[in-house]
Amino acid sequence: MPASYAVETIGLGRVFRNRHSVVRALENVSLRVMRGEVFGLLGPNGAGKTTLVKILTTLLLPSSGKAYVLGYDVEKEANHIRPMINLVSGGDTPGYGLITSRENLWFYSQLYGLDGRTAKQRIEELLDAVGLREVADEKLRNLSTGYRQRLNLARGLINEPKVLFLDEPTIGLDVVSARRIRRLVKEWVKGDGGRTVILTSHYMAEVEELCDRVAVLNHGRVLAVGTPEELKMLVSGKTVAAVEAKFDRVEEVLDRLDAVYKSYDPATGVVRMRIVLDDWSKAADFVEKVTSMGGKVLSVVRSMPSFEDVYVKLVGGGDYETGPDT
Amino acid sequence: MITRQVLIRNLRAAYARAYVRVRSQFNEPEWVVAEAVIPLLIVLAAATLYRVSGSGQLAGFAVVGGAMMAFWDNVLWLMASQLYWEKESGNLDLFIIAPISRMSILLGMSLGSIINTSIRAAIILLTALTILKIQLNVADPFALFLVFALTLTALYGLGMLMSSLYMLYGRGAFNLNDVLSEPIYLLSGLYFPTVGRYSPFPTILQVLASLIPLTFGIDGLRRTIILGETLESLTLHIAVLSALSIVLIPLAWRTLNYMEKLGRREGRLSLRWM
Numbered sequence: 001m002p003a004s005y006a007v008e009t010i011g012l013g014r015v016f017r018n019r020h021s022v023v024r025a026l027e028n029v030s031l032r033v034m035r036g037e038v039f040g041l042l043g044p045n046g047a048g049k050t051t052l053v054k055i056l057t058t059l060l061l062p063s064s065g066k067a068y069v070l071g072y073d074v075e076k077e078a079n080h081i082r083p084m085i086n087l088v089s090g091g092d093t094p095g096y097g098l099i100t101s102r103e104n105l106w107f108y109s110q111l112y113g114l115d116g117r118t119a120k121q122r123i124e125e126l127l128d129a130v131g132l133r134e135v136a137d138e139k140l141r142n143l144s145t146g147y148r149q150r151l152n153l154a155r156g157l158i159n160e161p162k163v164l165f166l167d168e169p170t171i172g173l174d175v176v177s178a179r180r181i182r183r184l185v186k187e188w189v190k191g192d193g194g195r196t197v198i199l200t201s202h203y204m205a206e207v208e209e210l211c212d213r214v215a216v217l218n219h220g221r222v223l224a225v226g227t228p229e230e231l232k233m234l235v236s237g238k239t240v241a242a243v244e245a246k247f248d249r250v251e252e253v254l255d256r257l258d259a260v261y262k263s264y265d266p267a268t269g270v271v272r273m274r275i276v277l278d279d280w281s282k283a284a285d286f287v288e289k290v291t292s293m294g295g296k297v298l299s300v301v302r303s304m305p306s307f308e309d310v311y312v313k314l315v316g317g318g319d320y321e322t323g324p325d326t
Numbered sequence: 327m328i329t330r331q332v333l334i335r336n337l338r339a340a341y342a343r344a345y346v347r348v349r350s351q352f353n354e355p356e357w358v359v360a361e362a363v364i365p366l367l368i369v370l371a372a373a374t375l376y377r378v379s380g381s382g383q384l385a386g387f388a389v390v391g392g393a394m395m396a397f398w399d400n401v402l403w404l405m406a407s408q409l410y411w412e413k414e415s416g417n418l419d420l421f422i423i424a425p426i427s428r429m430s431i432l433l434g435m436s437l438g439s440i441i442n443t444s445i446r447a448a449i450i451l452l453t454a455l456t457i458l459k460i461q462l463n464v465a466d467p468f469a470l471f472l473v474f475a476l477t478l479t480a481l482y483g484l485g486m487l488m489s490s491l492y493m494l495y496g497r498g499a500f501n502l503n504d505v506l507s508e509p510i511y512l513l514s515g516l517y518f519p520t521v522g523r524y525s526p527f528p529t530i531l532q533v534l535a536s537l538i539p540l541t542f543g544i545d546g547l548r549r550t551i552i553l554g555e556t557l558e559s560l561t562l563h564i565a566v567l568s569a570l571s572i573v574l575i576p577l578a579w580r581t582l583n584y585m586e587k588l589g590r591r592e593g594r595l596s597l598r599w600m
Binding site: 014016054057058059060061079082083085086087089092093094095096098099103106107108110111112113114139155 | 334346349353
């Protein structure tokens, strides 16, 4: 099949069954990713992002539908796909603790059959590119989480993949390390017009910064696909109320506010909420609701919708007026 | 069809996996000594018992059995569960998405393990021989080498098979290790001969015991190292060990492919899915 798309899925589905339950991890997912794109998969835990990545990287078979990577069928032509892809999963620290960073990279280069000279040259380039030079001869087990994740990224680039899958690559990293990983990804994609990245993330800012287009998933379904700017249009003409409040019984309240994006700071006891509103006059209704739940409102600020609010609108249950909480 | 490029890639992967295993051991050499101590104590106890009972030859048998115990322990506790640990660390995903056969990884693990364990077995053998002053009688070094090589081929073929099975079943399979450990020590003749004229077992049990690669391996090594027998008297041993190698390695390959397909279908190769 001619490879017009880096990735194409047609009505893709995946069901997990065990004795007690059936989980539909993906349902009728149809996506097309162009070559040279950085494509984001955004969604909450259990949305199906990782399942989709596992299918596209040939680790998992679909239950229904078709998936192609660089024109090859993931089910029947995995052997054609594997030399041209790689996967970097955040949180995983593959490799062997008793050998050095450099030796680990050499080990993975051998899984792709690189000859000695090519492997050495590429390892030296990657050590510099990801900033691992100073720990190149340090055993893996002695490395910090940030260094390990950089090594993991270098490992993912060792075979110069045409499609790189990044599954939450900055999870658990501090701000500086995460920023460094994002910069590396951006530089890598720029290096060759044909390089494609499929990125899954929980972090809106990361997706907005890196991705040319984004698919928002929830409960295994694609809710929306577009550029971050196109997706922002979904909340254009709307407004956002950012409310800070304190509650006596925080956990109970957080459960009841399931249509609202919120975060809780245990140190201060403050709950921060963001809600997309059709017009600003509805803010008073929301404040009243918070108060009726025993909340002490500390501040209410009006702001423009962000990419994060698009996500909340799509995934978090919709606007306040139409959410399940009202 | 396997092209030259694919073959070279798989051989490189096997070499790299063996390198990692050997290099890791040399980076922590204290483990070599630590893992040799318990088998050595068991060997010394058994050999001393035989010697006190008046059998110098059986004391030598116990020493050979003890040295080979290191290989069985390695196959059972490290080789068999290795793919499970690779899954836990995230490496298995990367092996599967790499353009190699997983058998090359198992081959590399086996070669690395054989090198590492040979060092440990040599420590056990030499220390026990020195302390107990066992008399060696090697009349046919080629027969010794052949029996040793075939024993390890068949034994690590079994290790590859177990590794394939354990890839999906992981921790549950460790209980099987506990169940297998001691009976195999007993049946394979680590403590005393279990096949041939010295065996206390009935014929049927001897036949069953001969399905364990270690059984004919240890017996053959005892015959070549202690009793001074030559190739002519070891044809049965060589035939059984060759047959086990021919059956176990392709069986491991098929099992690995089957388990990989099953894992891809059922979603049991990775730790995280959604």
